[in-house]
Amino acid sequence: MPTFLSSRKWARVGLLLVLVALGIGLAIVEQRDSSSPGPVPSDDAGEPDYYLEGVTMTRFNAQGIPHQTLKSPRLVHTPVDDIIRADSPTAKVRDEAGRKWDISGDKGSLGPQRDLLTLTGNAQLLQPEQGWRLDTDVLYYQSSDGHAWSDTEAVLRQHEQRVRGNRFDAWIDTDQARLSGDVRGHHPQPAEDES
């Protein structure tokens, strides 16, 4: 009496079932993964030609050394002004002495030729190695000459001391900074037992 199906046929049926299961699984995964794209930014600069999400952008200098890294959850480029706009950007910059500086803000824009980085809203410049931290509203960083500046009230801190001014400049390659306009410095003296 021939068996209902020979063993080879059972193998083919089994294989078919596996394929069907796999197809269903992929379809489900495909469905879940397709998060709807973010709103197309309406911006007076016009329509973007591309946007990226979850971005780490690294720039290299002429010697091939990475000197600037920009991370952002969402980055949009608009061709009409050739500006990249980034949400909550955090940038790491390396100066000529190899020191790292961290720059961050609520919003950021990287201008044409990617030279001028502008941070707007809770802008911060940090130099972790020497404990410097600058807080301001709008901060500019020109990578071609390593110059960071702000025209909005700025507070510069190092450990316990702090100084505020109406304008701030820093030249990161020479490790120099300037505060100007209504400058107020507060330099606590470490308590007797600490020193």
Next chain:
Amino acid sequence: LESDASQPIEIAAEQLDLDDNAGTAVYTGDVDMQQGSMQLTAARVEIERDAQGEVSTVTAHGGGGERAYLEQQPAPDEPVAKGWGDTVIYHAAERRVELIDNAELHQARDTFNGAYVEYFLDRRQVQARSADDGDGDQRVRMTLTPRDSE
């Protein structure tokens, strides 16, 4: 006052220049510095800090025809001591002040003039000397008021 040395230093100025390589902080433009009862006014003030980040030396320069000026109250019941110089150097750890060139010190009812006057804030001790080159008008001149004539 005795507590001055541990008080924070508060400074107002038009500009601050920091050079981390040189380790200097230079305030310029109508500089007004306060630490407890001590007050220092000058056109330019350079602050140097020691390894622990504590202010070690404050060097003040006059400008615009005005000398640098420093005042401090030695004790609650004593009059304010006042000092002037083209350059005034405050050594925080030693609590010592140097008044250099066109130096003048008013301490209680006594006055000291010369090329160089050194004043120890806590010991109220004064040392004065004339210019090395015998510059006539920078000879040491002192006016000491006898105690019973007050």
